[in-house]
Amino acid sequence: MDITAIYPGTFDPVTLGHIDVATRASRMFDNVVIAVAESPGKQPHFDLETRSGFVADALADLSNIRVQSFCGLLVDVASEIDATVIVRGLRAVSDFEYEVQLANLNRQLNPEIETVFVAAASQYTFVSSSIVREIAKLGGDVSRFVNPAVELALRETRARDV
Numbered sequence: 001m002d003i004t005a006i007y008p009g010t011f012d013p014v015t016l017g018h019i020d021v022a023t024r025a026s027r028m029f030d031n032v033v034i035a036v037a038e039s040p041g042k043q044p045h046f047d048l049e050t051r052s053g054f055v056a057d058a059l060a061d062l063s064n065i066r067v068q069s070f071c072g073l074l075v076d077v078a079s080e081i082d083a084t085v086i087v088r089g090l091r092a093v094s095d096f097e098y099e100v101q102l103a104n105l106n107r108q109l110n111p112e113i114e115t116v117f118v119a120a121a122s123q124y125t126f127v128s129s130s131i132v133r134e135i136a137k138l139g140g141d142v143s144r145f146v147n148p149a150v151e152l153a154l155r156e157t158r159a160r161d162v
Contacts, residue, residue, distance in 0.1 A: 017124030
C-alpha cells in the first residue's frame with residue numbers, strides 16, 4: 001500500500017529548512033505532495049505561481065515529490081489526493097504548541113489523516129521565511145538559507161523596491 005503524505009505551507013519563500021523537511025519526508029513516504037497554500041490573508045511577498053515554481057525547482061531531483069497549489073481546507077485537499085499523512089516541520093519548542101493545536105483540529109475535521117512532525121535539522125532551527133524576507137529586505141546575505149533562484153528573486157525585488 002502506497003502512503004501519500006502532504007506537506008503544506010505558504011513557502012514565502014521556500015527555505016533550505018523546508019527543503020530539508022521535504023527531502024526527509026520523501027524518504028519516509030511513498031509519495032509526498034508539497035501543498036503550496038494561496039494564503040491571501042498573509043499577503044505573500046511572492047505570488048502563488050512563483051512560490052510553487054521555487055518549490056518545484058528546489059525539489060526537482062526527488063521523483064516521489066510533486067508540488068500542488070491550493071486554497072481552502074488542508075484536510076479537503078489531503079482527501080482529494082488520498083493523502084493519509086500531514087507532514088509538519090518543527091523548528092523549536094515554540095512551534096510545538098501551535099502545531100499540536102492544528103493537528104488536533106485536523107483530526108477533528110478528518111480522523112483518517114494523521115499528522116507527523118519532523119524536527120528541523122539543527123542548522124535550520126532559526127530559519128523562517130519571514131526572517132529570510134526581512135534579512136533580504138535590509139540587504140543582507142540570505143544565501144545560507146535559500147537556494148540560488150530564491151536568493152536572486154529576493155535581490156531583484158529589493159532592487160525594485162529601493
